[in-house]
Amino acid sequence: MLAVEGLTAAYGPVPALFGVTLAVAEGEAVALMGRNGMGKTTTIRAICRMMPSRGRLAFAGRDLHRLPSHRAARLGLGLVPEGRRCFGGLTVAENLRCVARPGPWDADAVADLFPRLGERMGQRAGTLSGGEQQMLAIGRALATNPRLLVLDEATEGLAPLVRAEIWDAVARLRGEGLAILLVDKSLKELSRVADRAVVLERGRDVWTGAMADLDGDTAARLIGV
Amino acid sequence: MRLPEGWVTAAALALLPAVALWAWAADEPFTITLATRAAILALAAVGLNVALGIGGLVSLGHAVFFGIGGYAMGILAFHAQTYAPLEIGPLTIAGTRSMPLIWLVATAASALVAWLIGLLSLRTSGIYFIMITLAFGQMAFYFAISWTAYGGEDGLSIYVRNGFPGLNTLVPIQFFALCCAVLLLAVALQWRLRASGFGLALDAARQAPARVEAAGLSPRRLKLAAFVLSGALTGLAGALFADLNRFVSPSMFSWQLSGELIVLIVLGGTGRLAGPVIGAALFVALEHWLGGLTEFWLVWLGAILLGIVLFARGGVVGLLTGRAGPHV
Numbered sequence: 001m002l003a004v005e006g007l008t009a010a011y012g013p014v015p016a017l018f019g020v021t022l023a024v025a026e027g028e029a030v031a032l033m034g035r036n037g038m039g040k041t042t043t044i045r046a047i048c049r050m051m052p053s054r055g056r057l058a059f060a061g062r063d064l065h066r067l068p069s070h071r072a073a074r075l076g077l078g079l080v081p082e083g084r085r086c087f088g089g090l091t092v093a094e095n096l097r098c099v100a101r102p103g104p105w106d107a108d109a110v111a112d113l114f115p116r117l118g119e120r121m122g123q124r125a126g127t128l129s130g131g132e133q134q135m136l137a138i139g140r141a142l143a144t145n146p147r148l149l150v151l152d153e154a155t156e157g158l159a160p161l162v163r164a165e166i167w168d169a170v171a172r173l174r175g176e177g178l179a180i181l182l183v184d185k186s187l188k189e190l191s192r193v194a195d196r197a198v199v200l201e202r203g204r205d206v207w208t209g210a211m212a213d214l215d216g217d218t219a220a221r222l223i224g225v
Numbered sequence: 226m227r228l229p230e231g232w233v234t235a236a237a238l239a240l241l242p243a244v245a246l247w248a249w250a251a252d253e254p255f256t257i258t259l260a261t262r263a264a265i266l267a268l269a270a271v272g273l274n275v276a277l278g279i280g281g282l283v284s285l286g287h288a289v290f291f292g293i294g295g296y297a298m299g300i301l302a303f304h305a306q307t308y309a310p311l312e313i314g315p316l317t318i319a320g321t322r323s324m325p326l327i328w329l330v331a332t333a334a335s336a337l338v339a340w341l342i343g344l345l346s347l348r349t350s351g352i353y354f355i356m357i358t359l360a361f362g363q364m365a366f367y368f369a370i371s372w373t374a375y376g377g378e379d380g381l382s383i384y385v386r387n388g389f390p391g392l393n394t395l396v397p398i399q400f401f402a403l404c405c406a407v408l409l410l411a412v413a414l415q416w417r418l419r420a421s422g423f424g425l426a427l428d429a430a431r432q433a434p435a436r437v438e439a440a441g442l443s444p445r446r447l448k449l450a451a452f453v454l455s456g457a458l459t460g461l462a463g464a465l466f467a468d469l470n471r472f473v474s475p476s477m478f479s480w481q482l483s484g485e486l487i488v489l490i491v492l493g494g495t496g497r498l499a500g501p502v503i504g505a506a507l508f509v510a511l512e513h514w515l516g517g518l519t520e521f522w523l524v525w526l527g528a529i530l531l532g533i534v535l536f537a538r539g540g541v542v543g544l545l546t547g548r549a550g551p552h553v
Contacts, residue, residue, distance in 0.1 A: 048439055050435065050438075050439065068443070069438050069439065070437075070438045070441055070442055070443040070444075071441075073438070073439055073440060073441035073442075074441040078440075079439045079440075081435075081436065081439060085433065085436070087428070087429040087432050087433060087436070088432065089428065089432055089550065089551075090425060090428060090429060090432075094425045094428075095429075097422055097425055098422060098425030098426040098428070098429045098437075099426065099429070099437070099440035099441065099442060100422065101441065140440065141440070144440050144441050
């Protein structure tokens, strides 16, 4: 469904990606890993057309490079950006409604996935806790009824209990057959939900394979865990 | 104070009709005219509030739409009173004295111009957006000044107020009722808009355009749609304003007027439903009372504005509801 080949991107004159190749098939969860500064978020940003890039970038049979970023998102790329941040001035329900597109994921479905959000539908997003805001950010991406959910550091900086709650939700989405591309640092949790892994080093993919095949040595060398 | 915002809105909307009815009973037609003026300025400000309050677009060129509305009325009525049809190339258009027709032309023309201005200016943001809208405003102003066919600098006088089916618009209270009804409809529209998916997305696009884009919506298109709607409402207000004065002149395009509309909104409460109405009522009241006391009433208006900006960021609505922003 998502096919990326030889993706290069740069921040102004500074190159950041030197050729990343990865693919996500229908119903598959792929973990994008690597140390800090190796290009994970840049790859995500390039895929979601939030920065210019070159190379092959195909999603749902369309060349994403030919589409502006909001059109890419309409094809079904549901991004949960790094650092969450919802629309603070809007309520939880309004956050979900303002970007909603028709499909099974409506406010009720999101409330079912994250009961805490269901209790706070009328509350302003800016007054939610960090974990709740992260849940809302995921809920907001789901409300666009994406074909591929892209999670960038979904559990960073959250309390262990909240992290567990979010990982449970991700596992459930995975179980329901939603394709997911996720960036995270927690190898343990990733191995629970991801089918395959792509490891980046200095803007290149250096290891691709089944999550189960990622042995301790490789992980220690490439990811530092 | 912490009054519920719904009450404040209802009270604000009831204020103008109450004043007008009192003036009618007391036989004070001038006060009715003041209330009409406030209602029309409020309508123009409701228009700007859609762009500025919800969309965060600080347009310093909204007088363009006010002026287009005014000139739509002026030109159509002028051709009706001189019995000379308007000729544009091969087209021959008869003038009209019918308000509904004039309103249609005023809103359509303003919407079209807003779309063109929006297409160009929404490529920018912040100070550049302000400057570009100001530049369009100045272009329209100098165009009107040099447009001698319709009075140039002297403007156009229309001798008889245009008609509305079933009403005698020359009776002040009837014309007020008409303007007030249009204002209430516009406020209702703003209320519906704010709660709609489009309004929420527009609000979100003001807060974080990149995130709205990542969710599959184009912030620029949202803002363009808001700008067009905003321009159309302000254009309608311009047509009514011209009918109130039975006179149009290039001053309807002046950048001072664009600034005044922003002042009205800031006084009342940016993005608030009742903000434009309270702001316009306050502005007209101050203009009348302070203007009667001193020639330099704008100094005092400036002081009040300063006080509001420094100590009551949410304007009068913010003071009354105890909340600085529409959602805080």
